[in-house]
Amino acid sequence: MRTPLMAGNWKMFKSVRESVAMVTALRPKIDGVTGVDVLVAPTFLAVPAVAAALEGSGIHVAAQNCHWEREGAFTGEVSAAMIRDAGAGWVIVGHSERRTLFGETDLSVNRKLRAAITATLTPIVCIGETLDEREGGQTHDVLDRQIQRGLDGVTGAELAALVIAYEPVWAIGTGRTATPEQAQDAHAHIRGRLTQWFGSDAAARCRVLYGGSVKPDNVATLMAQPDVDGALIGGASLDVDSFTRIVKFRVA
Ligand code: PGA
Numbered sequence: 478m479r480t481p482l483m484a485g486n487w488k489m490f491k492s493v494r495e496s497v498a499m500v501t502a503l504r505p506k507i508d509g510v511t512g513v514d515v516l517v518a519p520t521f522l523a524v525p526a527v528a529a530a531l532e533g534s535g536i537h538v539a540a541q542n543c544h545w546e547r548e549g550a551f552t553g554e555v556s557a558a559m560i561r562d563a564g565a566g567w568v569i570v571g572h573s574e575r576r577t578l579f580g581e582t583d584l585s586v587n588r589k590l591r592a593a594i595t596a597t598l599t600p601i602v603c604i605g606e607t608l609d610e611r612e613g614g615q616t617h618d619v620l621d622r623q624i625q626r627g628l629d630g631v632t633g634a635e636l637a638a639l640v641i642a643y644e645p646v647w648a649i650g651t652g653r654t655a656t657p658e659q660a661q662d663a664h665a666h667i668r669g670r671l672t673q674w675f676g677s678d679a680a681a682r683c684r685v686l687y688g689g690s691v692k693p694d695n696v697a698t699l700m701a702q703p704d705v706d707g708a709l710i711g712g713a714s715l716d717v718d719s720f721t722r723i724v725k726f727r728v729a
Contacts, residue, residue, distance in 0.1 A: 540568045
């Protein structure tokens, strides 16, 4: 029921020219691949050019952040409606780097998420615990809080269409991936809460991605877990060959 999604988060990497070169090289490599959705998230600046280069390809484009207002005096911000207008259909919300480095809270995540839905963008909402929280036995509580506050006011139908990315903060950019068992435990917990709060039909449709040091050689074992519906990939999505191998995880 849930088509796997492989989403490349390019963070603050690649100029416009480099972004277009990447997707131009990527497109023919994954052209015939079926049964998996593919998405790239370049910087705001590269969204229009990447969207144009990917037209008709089936590869989706996301922004990495948005503001919750449609427009206004918010220097340096970009609205969900503007992202939609620039050619992207998706947006990442609440990435741990935004939470820890730029002060985002569950409340701002919730506002952004609702703005994204209003602008007909598909949100990828990131949640996940820090190392201290994991070692303190708080993982499930942290996830509960992030889901409950972050998704406040979201309907079952909206939940079914959005994507959650479980990204343990200690696994992001560290080379320390969660084991498949740790990922499945967190994903099953998330799905259980979604079932409780949004109903079993919506929870069964909502895709939950794993993120944190996903690489070509560990993606298949993560994807073998029943509640892992894809991956949010940082470092390994910046290179055409490694991202292609991840998208083709079934072949490897
Ligand atoms: P990583 O980043 O794959 O480089 O660990 C994942 C993410 O931050 O989404």
